[in-house]
Amino acid sequence: MAKINKTIKTITVDADKCNGCRACEIACSSFHAEPKYSSVNPARARIHVITDRLRGIWLPIFAGEYTPAECMGRNKYIINGKEYDECYFCRASCPSRDRFKEPDSGLPLKCDMCEDDPPLEEPLCVQVCLNDVLTYAEREEEVDEDTVLDDAEIALQSLIDEYGMDVLLDTVNRMLQKEVE
Amino acid sequence: MRYAETGYNLEIDLSTGNIERVETDPRLMELFLGGLGTNVKIHWDRVPPETQAYDPENLLIFSTGLLCGTPMHSANRTLISCISPQTNLLAYPMMGGFWSPELKHAGYDKVIFRGKSPKLVYIYINNDKVEIRDATHLKGKGAIETQEIIREELGDLQIQVSAIGLGGENRCAVASIEQSRGSCSRGGAGAVMGDKNLKAVAVRGTKDIYMADGVKFWEVMDEVRAFIRHRNENPLPGIMPILAGLGSPQSMLHIDEQWHTESFAWGNARVRRRNFWTKEIEKSWGESQTEAIERLISCYNCTQQCGALISYRDVPNYLMKCFSKLTYGMAAYVDDLDFTWRICKRAFEYGLDSFSTPQILAFAVELYEAGILTDEDFKGCPTDKEGRFFWLLDRVAHREGIGDLLADGTYWAAKRIGKGAEQYDHNTTKKHEQMIIKLGMLDPLYYLMYSTNEKISIPQVEGNWPQAPFPRMEDREAFVEDWVQLPHERFKKYFLDWEPRGEFSNPHYPTPEIASEIVDWMETLHNIDDAIGLCAGVGSFCLKPPYHIHNYPKLISAATGLDLDEDSLTHTVNRSRNLHRAYNILRGLKREDEKPPEDHWRRRFPELEKELLTTYYKFKGWNEEGVPTRERLEGLDLPYVADELEKRGVLKNGQD
Numbered sequence: 001m002a003k004i005n006k007t008i009k010t011i012t013v014d015a016d017k018c019n020g021c022r023a024c025e026i027a028c029s030s031f032h033a034e035p036k037y038s039s040v041n042p043a044r045a046r047i048h049v050i051t052d053r054l055r056g057i058w059l060p061i062f063a064g065e066y067t068p069a070e071c072m073g074r075n076k077y078i079i080n081g082k083e084y085d086e087c088y089f090c091r092a093s094c095p096s097r098d099r100f101k102e103p104d105s106g107l108p109l110k111c112d113m114c115e116d117d118p119p120l121e122e123p124l125c126v127q128v129c130l131n132d133v134l135t136y137a138e139r140e141e142e143v144d145e146d147t148v149l150d151d152a153e154i155a156l157q158s159l160i161d162e163y164g165m166d167v168l169l170d171t172v173n174r175m176l177q178k179e180v181e
Numbered sequence: 182m183r184y185a186e187t188g189y190n191l192e193i194d195l196s197t198g199n200i201e202r203v204e205t206d207p208r209l210m211e212l213f214l215g216g217l218g219t220n221v222k223i224h225w226d227r228v229p230p231e232t233q234a235y236d237p238e239n240l241l242i243f244s245t246g247l248l249c250g251t252p253m254h255s256a257n258r259t260l261i262s263c264i265s266p267q268t269n270l271l272a273y274p275m276m277g278g279f280w281s282p283e284l285k286h287a288g289y290d291k292v293i294f295r296g297k298s299p300k301l302v303y304i305y306i307n308n309d310k311v312e313i314r315d316a317t318h319l320k321g322k323g324a325i326e327t328q329e330i331i332r333e334e335l336g337d338l339q340i341q342v343s344a345i346g347l348g349g350e351n352r353c354a355v356a357s358i359e360q361s362r363g364s365c366s367r368g369g370a371g372a373v374m375g376d377k378n379l380k381a382v383a384v385r386g387t388k389d390i391y392m393a394d395g396v397k398f399w400e401v402m403d404e405v406r407a408f409i410r411h412r413n414e415n416p417l418p419g420i421m422p423i424l425a426g427l428g429s430p431q432s433m434l435h436i437d438e439q440w441h442t443e444s445f446a447w448g449n450a451r452v453r454r455r456n457f458w459t460k461e462i463e464k465s466w467g468e469s470q471t472e473a474i475e476r477l478i479s480c481y482n483c484t485q486q487c488g489a490l491i492s493y494r495d496v497p498n499y500l501m502k503c504f505s506k507l508t509y510g511m512a513a514y515v516d517d518l519d520f521t522w523r524i525c526k527r528a529f530e531y532g533l534d535s536f537s538t539p540q541i542l543a544f545a546v547e548l549y550e551a552g553i554l555t556d557e558d559f560k561g562c563p564t565d566k567e568g569r570f571f572w573l574l575d576r577v578a579h580r581e582g583i584g585d586l587l588a589d590g591t592y593w594a595a596k597r598i599g600k601g602a603e604q605y606d607h608n609t610t611k612k613h614e615q616m617i618i619k620l621g622m623l624d625p626l627y628y629l630m631y632s633t634n635e636k637i638s639i640p641q642v643e644g645n646w647p648q649a650p651f652p653r654m655e656d657r658e659a660f661v662e663d664w665v666q667l668p669h670e671r672f673k674k675y676f677l678d679w680e681p682r683g684e685f686s687n688p689h690y691p692t693p694e695i696a697s698e699i700v701d702w703m704e705t706l707h708n709i710d711d712a713i714g715l716c717a718g719v720g721s722f723c724l725k726p727p728y729h730i731h732n733y734p735k736l737i738s739a740a741t742g743l744d745l746d747e748d749s750l751t752h753t754v755n756r757s758r759n760l761h762r763a764y765n766i767l768r769g770l771k772r773e774d775e776k777p778p779e780d781h782w783r784r785r786f787p788e789l790e791k792e793l794l795t796t797y798y799k800f801k802g803w804n805e806e807g808v809p810t811r812e813r814l815e816g817l818d819l820p821y822v823a824d825e826l827e828k829r830g831v832l833k834n835g836q837d
Contacts, residue, residue, distance in 0.1 A: 019479040019486050022279075023254065026482050030252050030395060037395030040252060041286060043387035052338055053361065054329065054498045056475055056490055103387045128254075130410055130484035 002145035009113045010137050011062065011126060018058040018133045020051050024125035031114055031124045043103045046111040047125050050089065055080045060133060063100040064091035066108035183207065184393040185247055185740040186215055191289045191311060193304065195377050196237060196296030200311050205290065211743060211753075212818065214712035215247030215290060217273055218757035220262045223293065224271055225760055225822075230767040230829075234266035234369070235352070235376045241294040243284070243343070243382060246714010250285035250390045251740050252402055254409065254727075257281055257481035258714040259343070259360070265368035266376075267354040267590045268612045268637065270765045272368025276343075277480035277487075277716055278361035280384060283341040287386025298378035301350075305335060306384045316380040321347055323530025324359035325499055331383050342383045346532030347578045349375035353588040355537040355614075359529060362478060362488035362500035366534035367638050368613065369590075393742030401735050408727040409484070409719070417724055419656055420647075427726065428485035429718040432503040433477055436467040441504075447511045449543035450608040450617040450778075462516065469518035474501075480716065487718060493522040501525060505535035511617065512539030513546075513570045520567050524574065531578040536638065537590060537614040542573045544591050544605055545583065553600050558583040590614065608778050611770075613637045615778055623688040623782045625696040628790060629797050631777035633807075634704060635761050644703050644722040645729075650679040650686065666729035668702050668747070675699065688786050693796035701800060702730075708754035709733055756817040759802075759809045763822045766831055772807045808832050 025042035032046065033039040042048075046063040057079065071094070074086040086096075093100040093108035100109045114123040121127070122136040159168050192201045205219075213219045220242050232238045241263045248256040259281040265272035284292065287306050303316040319327050324346035331342050341360065348356035349371030356371030357364045365371070392398055409427060416425035421440040423430040432438065439458035446453055473493040477486035478500065489501045509524045510516070528538060546569060548554040560582075562572045576584025586594045591614055595606035608615050610631060616639045626646065631639055645666060651657045654677070661673040675695050680686045691699060706721035706729075713733075720728040728736075734745040745753070775794060795805065802813030808831055811823040826832035 019477055019484070021479040021481060021483050023482045023484060026252050030392075030399070033389075033395070035395075037392065037399050039389040039391050039395070040250060041387065041389045043286070044389075050338075053478070053490065053500060054325075056492070056498070058476075058478075128406065128484075130406065130413065131486075 003142050004145045005140045006143045008139050008141050010139075011113075011123065012135045012137065013060050014133050014135070015059050017131050018049065018060055019131060020049055020053065020058040022049050023128045023130075024060060024134060025049060027124040027128040041103070044109065046100065046109045048099065052082070052084075055082055059089065061089070061091045062111040063093060063109045064111075066093045066110060068095070070094050070096040182391060184391050184742045185251055185737075186210055186290050187285055187288050187388075187390070189289050190291045190293055191306065192293050192295075193311075193313070194296045195294055195298040195302070195313075195379060198298075198313055200313070202289070202309075202311075210247065210741060213757050213760075214709075214737070214753060216244055216258070216260050216714050217262070217708065217711035217761075218754065219712075220244050220260065220273065220291070221271065221757050221761045221764065223291075224262060224264075225764050228264065230764075230769075232264060234264045234269065234373055237296045237377075239264045239295075239373060241370065241373050241377060241379075243280075243292040243294075245281040245285050245290055246710075247712060248737065248740055249714035250282040251392060252395075252398065252482070253713075253715070253736060253740070254402065254405060255480070255483040255485070255716040255719045256714050257483060258711075258716060259284075259363065259365065260711060260714070261358060261365045261370045263368075263370050263373045264768075265354075265370075265613075266352070266372050267369045267593070270611065270637075270768055270770060271635070271761065272370060273635075273711070274357070274365035274367045274370050275711065276358070276360060276363030276365045277483075278341070278363030279481045280341045280343050280360045280363070280382075281714060282481050283339075283384045283386050285386065285390055286388050287384055288388050292382060294374075294377055294379060297376065301378050301380050303331065303344075303379070303381040303383060305331075305340075306382070306386075308386055308388060319380045320350065322380075323347070324349075324357075324532035325530050327381050328360065331381055335383065335385075337385060340383050340385045342381050344381035344532070345371045345374050345379075346530050348372075348531045348533040348588075350380070351578065351580045351588065352376050353533060353577060353580070354590045354593065355534040355541065355588075357532045357534050359532050361480070362502060363480065364502060364529070364532075364535070366536065367636070369534075371532050392740055394739040398736060398739035401732055401739065405727045405732065412725070412727065413485075418659075419651070420724065424724060426485075427719050427723060428483075428487040429503045429716070429722070431487065432506045433470075433474060433489040433501060434486055436463065436470055438466065438507065441507050442511065444618070445507075445511065446617045446619045447514055449512070449540060449547050449605065450615075450619060451547075453619065457516075465516075466518050469522070473518070473522045483716060483719070485718065491522055491526070496523055496526050499526045499529055502535065505529075508535050508539045508617075509570065512543040513566050515566050515570075520570075524567075524570060527571065528574060531574070533574070533578065534614075536616070538574070538577065539570075540608065540614045540617065541577065541587050541591050541594065542570050544594070545573055545587055547605050548598065548602055551601075551605070553598065553602050553605075554583060607780055610777060611637050611774055615639065615781075619780060620782050622784050623786055623790070625688055625691055625693065625789075625793055626700055628688075628777060628793055629696055629700045630703070631781065632775040632794060633700075633797065634707075635758075635765065636707070644717065644720075645706060645724065645726070646699055646703060647676075647724060650676075650681050652681050664725065665731065666725055668730050672699070672702075688784075688789055693789075693793045694800070696793060697797040697800035700797065704758070705751055705754055706730070708758050709750065712754060712757065713737060752817070756819065759814060759817055760819060760822060762803070762807075763809055763814070763819075763826060766808055766826070767829060770807075772805075775807060804832075 025045035028045040050059040126134045126136040244260045260275045262273040301316040305312045327344040328342040343360040352372040354369045357366040442457045474489040475492040476490045510521045592612040595602040710720045814823040
């Protein structure tokens with residue numbers, strides 16, 4: 001299989017440096033407003049600083065993958081003697097919680113690293129964090145060429161959606177047998 | 182569509198329980214911006230000068246600033262205004278923290294309280310849903326504790342809560358309103374809140390704030406941010422560390438407090454300890470501060486680190502504001518910071534002003550030492566300095582015994598105690614505890630600021646102009662070189678000419694004309710900050726700040742859609758300043774009230790001081806008595822104010 005170079009984008013969170021100002025939430029919501037920069041609303045941000053000031057908790061988390069089904073189990077945290085709500089520190093947009101969903105539509109939100117044309121030097125949350133809690137890096141990784149597979153998978157999925165898995169499998173079997181013959 | 186502001190106020194009548202969401206007139210933003218500006222207008226329109234602090238008609242207005250909640254770094258201030266029980270003038274204490282942006286996102290610019298609740302209540306604002314909730318279970322609870330309990334019972338850590346402690350409940354005239362690491366302290370707004378039987382206001386909001394031209398706004402913010410980074414990496418050379426950077430004086434970040442501890446007066450604003458900052462003190466304070474501070478923290482949308490989470494031995498965690506680190510210790514003559522970390526926690530829970538309260542306690546100690554207060558008054562009081570302060574603090578918050586008199590503040594306590602106690606009330610202006618500074622030579626700039634500003638308390642008036650001339654010309658030249666914040670080039674000359682000694686030094690230089698001009702500029706900056714909700718630590722109270730008269734108009738215009746330039750912005754805040762002035766004059770403010778404490782400087786110059794004040798009044802468009810003239814008021818679109826001043830006989834017909 002062919003190898004290709006892929007750009008991996010990371011934002012490193014040095015939570016020890018966070019002083020809880022939420023500038024990242026403001027920048028994020030402003031960048032993703034429609035039209036761009038036309039409004040501000042941390043409730044629409046794809047980054048959220050979990051804050052419990054007196055217990056020393058300032059933890060920026062980025063909106064992760066949308067999941068249509070909640071986890072099989074729940075997790076609970078106890079920190080400095082306080083028990084936090086179930087899944088409080090999770091970054092998924094999931095049916096069991098309101099976090100990382102558009103407050104109006106309920107549609108899931110996910111960090112997209114502020115992809116833009118022309119591209120930003122760094123995601124906006126990283127730019128506004130003057131305490132360097134957030135640092136952005138890109139690296140090249142060699143990965144298997146999988147673009148074609150992705151396309152094939154999309155095509156197959158649409159066939160499954162149209163005809164159902166059984167019909168599709170029957171068809172493939174029939175075609176295979178024809179080839180053998 | 183309304184930009185930057187939400188266009189709605191919340192009106193809550195605590196007597197009847199009526200809650201209304203009221204759309205505001207868009208023209209008010211043009212005329213008064215927001216924050217302090219629009220608050221003053223509401224008080225002028227709705228609270229007549231006969232109203233006293235504890236009348237149900239006294240409005241208590243929680244306000245956001247016009248740019249709170251926009252992407253403007255450090256625009257997070259909450260301003261609370263009411264008639265002060267201490268000064269009987271319009272007070273407007275402010276705090277940082279997180280409350281104000283949350284209120285905007287809930288869809289309101291202000292919450293206006295009137296009346297008095299029959300029982301203790303708190304308010305929960307959750308976007309469009311607003312509830313008056315029972316707070317009897319919170320009676321007597323601390324102001325910090327209350328914030329936690331409410332968040333817990335409403336089940337949302339993102340709720341922001343402003344609350345009073347026992348100080349406010351017991352109507353101590355120096356009671357504060359506390360929230361996160363902020364505190365609305367000066368003038369006793371907490372007492373008015375307690376008088377209204379209002380324990381707390383909790384807010385959660387998830388709505389949009391709209392920007393008129395967000396793209397343009399971010400362009401200016403990119404420059405501002407680059408400047409902040411530059412200033413953070415390059416403290417001003419030759420300036421004491423706590424004032425060399427941005428933010429409020431960096432008392433949490435820095436250990437070095439030589440300047441505050443040696444230049445300011447200890448006890449009841451009495452003694453300067455010129456050799457206090459020894460190697461031993463530096464070591465002990467360094468160790469204590471490192472132990473106590475778990476993390477430096479900031480307010481909403483601000484990356485400066487002026488506050489701290491204090492986690493100290495057996496003291497439950499709390500958030501520290503910058504200068505409280507020094508006020509109790511210095512007032513009590515206690516050299517060990519251990520005392521500070523302990524007493525601040527208790528005082529913050531009570532919800533008492535960290536500037537006024539330590540002075541009141543020190544005043545009580547002096548009265549005791551002078552025999553004016555007796556053993557009977559101090560029965561049960563420990564004899565050590567630390568214990569005495571804790572004991573007195575408890576008495577004030579509970580209004581027990583002598584604490585009942587002290588709780589009204591130094592001025593009123595002295596009057597009621599009598600027996601010569603008035604002589605010990607030597608550091609109040611307009612009945613309010615002033616900064617603890619006692620110096621040698623009259624300073625014309627400070628003379629005007631102490632005398633005239635509505636904030637009364639000096640640290641909230643001064644700012645962009647260095648506190649003293651630089652001895653060396655080359656340092657002055659270097660300082661003015663990149664001084665882009667100045668309103669005019671000629672200000673550079675004023676600074677270059679200003680000498681520590683000789684003809685061009687205090688008290689005769691800056692001349693009354695130049696002093697008026699410089700003070701007017703600094704006041705204008707404060708008035709802008711207080712209208713837009715910007716922290717003075719990156720604006721008006723700061724040397725070489727990122728925000729200044731040349732970029733305020735761009736930011737305000739881009740956020741709101743107003744078309745402002747430097748002149749029209751200055752004109753706008755002059756309007757609210759003059760309205761505020763006129764309002765206080767109707768409430769009895771007079772020229773003879775406008776003076777710093779007698780002993781503020783050893784060397785005073787009565788004739789020069791008179792000339793300074795008269796020149797400044799004239800510069801402002803006020804008459805000999807300090808009353809805005811009809812011409813001035815009409816020029817600011819305030820003819821109705823001139824009419825009212827004339828009707829009440831304060832401004833004589835046809836008088837200029």
